[in-house]
Amino acid sequence: MTIFSFEYYRSSSFHVLVIRSLMSTPQVMLRRTPLYETHLRLGAKLVDFGGWEMPLHYGSQVDEHHAVRRHAGMFDVSHMCTVEVVGAAAKTFLLYAIANNVNKLKSRGRALYSCMLNERGGVVDDLIVYYFDDNTFRLVVNAGTAEKDVAWMQGIIDREQFAVTLTPRTDVAMIAVQGPAAREAVWKVLPTSQALTAELKPFNSATAGDFFIARTGYTGEDGFEIILPADQAATFWSQLQAAGVAPCGLGARDTLRLEAGMNLYGQDMNDATSPLESNLAWTVDLSTDRQFAGRAALEAAPAKQQLVGLIPLVAGILRGHQVVQTPAGNGEITSGSFSPTLGKSIAFARIPAAVAIGDTVQAEVRGKWLDCRVTKFPFVRNGQALV
Numbered sequence: 405m406t407i408f409s410f411e412y413y414r415s416s417s418f419h420v421l422v423i424r425s426l427m428s429t430p431q432v433m434l435r436r437t438p439l440y441e442t443h444l445r446l447g448a449k450l451v452d453f454g455g456w457e458m459p460l461h462y463g464s465q466v467d468e469h470h471a472v473r474r475h476a477g478m479f480d481v482s483h484m485c486t487v488e489v490v491g492a493a494a495k496t497f498l499l500y501a502i503a504n505n506v507n508k509l510k511s512r513g514r515a516l517y518s519c520m521l522n523e524r525g526g527v528v529d530d531l532i533v534y535y536f537d538d539n540t541f542r543l544v545v546n547a548g549t550a551e552k553d554v555a556w557m558q559g560i561i562d563r564e565q566f567a568v569t570l571t572p573r574t575d576v577a578m579i580a581v582q583g584p585a586a587r588e589a590v591w592k593v594l595p596t597s598q599a600l601t602a603e604l605k606p607f608n609s610a611t612a613g614d615f616f617i618a619r620t621g622y623t624g625e626d627g628f629e630i631i632l633p634a635d636q637a638a639t640f641w642s643q644l645q646a647a648g649v650a651p652c653g654l655g656a657r658d659t660l661r662l663e664a665g666m667n668l669y670g671q672d673m674n675d676a677t678s679p680l681e682s683n684l685a686w687t688v689d690l691s692t693d694r695q696f697a698g699r700a701a702l703e704a705a706p707a708k709q710q711l712v713g714l715i716p717l718v719a720g721i722l723r724g725h726q727v728v729q730t731p732a733g734n735g736e737i738t739s740g741s742f743s744p745t746l747g748k749s750i751a752f753a754r755i756p757a758a759v760a761i762g763d764t765v766q767a768e769v770r771g772k773w774l775d776c777r778v779t780k781f782p783f784v785r786n787g788q789a790l791v
Contacts, residue, residue: 665781
């Protein structure tokens with residue numbers, strides 16, 4: 405597996421995002437999504453992302469970022485892994501396997517964001533789980549961790565003898581359509597879906613023919629994430645483009661999620677970090693007696709650190725792995741970039757829990773200490789600056 409750090413550079417004359425490899429493996433044949441030929445036709449800059457050949461941008465990642473904030477953009481997220489969880493013990497299995505509580509899911513199509521934790525309380529992966537009935541669930545997990553995730557879940561099933569079958573789907577594609585005009589664009593292309601999804605609340609889904617349409621996303625904007633047959637993906641993508649939806653790549657996806665305060669697995673949390681120290685305590689159900697993987701470790705080790713936002717008070721670009729100095733001890737930036745919406749740098753940083761929102765800390769940038777304000781997430785939501 406390869407984990408990447410996204411770094412965004414800006415000057416008066418150029419904008420460029422550099423993807424740095426943090427952990428490399430011997431070169432292997434990259435996997436391709438059903439939209440690979442479409443990306444080539446559109447002139448996408450393709451890069452290795454977690455073993456997949458994916459579009460970084462189609463010309464200007466800044467324009468793509470603004471398209472999502474101001475109108476509508478679409479992303480090929482077919483590298484994400486869809487896993488069907490089916491069986492008489494499906495619900496019992498998920499009650500143990502994930503930190504959030506699937507008992508919250510009462511109606512068909514309802515979705516829940518959660519982490520899966522190892523026995524040390526580290527994050528195996530973050531995911532979305534969709535409920536169909538007590539015997540049928542759908543998970544969407546990260547691409548780079550998919551094999552690890554399935555093996556980890558299968559290990560639980562085998563050890564506990566749960567009557568559950570896991571089926572990773574290889575016959576589907578996934579397209580995220582995001583932005584203030586995203587839903588209307590989807591309805592223009594799929595008119596029959598409007599009646600099913602017009603009243604759909606966030607973190608709910610509906611099925612329109614072969615299309616599974618969820619009101620979820622990774623950008624801080626409204627829109628849908630759509631799972632559809634792989635052989636229909638290219639046509640649907642082209643129809644969306646004709647309806648005014650801009651193709652967008654990994655570069656814009658990263659700056660959008662950063663502005664929205666959304667973690668990236670492998671950078672802002674991993675299997676050695678606690679969700680309680682990753683701004684994910686809200687995804688961990690400690691209010692019931694339910695025993696889940698990693699709970700004992702979380703309860704035995706209160707959080708000593710926190711994941712917060714940083715905004716520099718002077719000019720400078722914040723990037724991953726820069727040291728953060730605070731009166732309570734040092735921390736580290738986990739993700740940093742230039743924010744196209746705010747016109748300044750922003751970052752996530754893991755720092756001592758004693759530091760308060762609004763405090764001033766210092767980040768080391770090219771041998772100099774830059775004053776930064778500690779802030780809550782998100783930085784931007786629904787096109788509006790919140791900091």
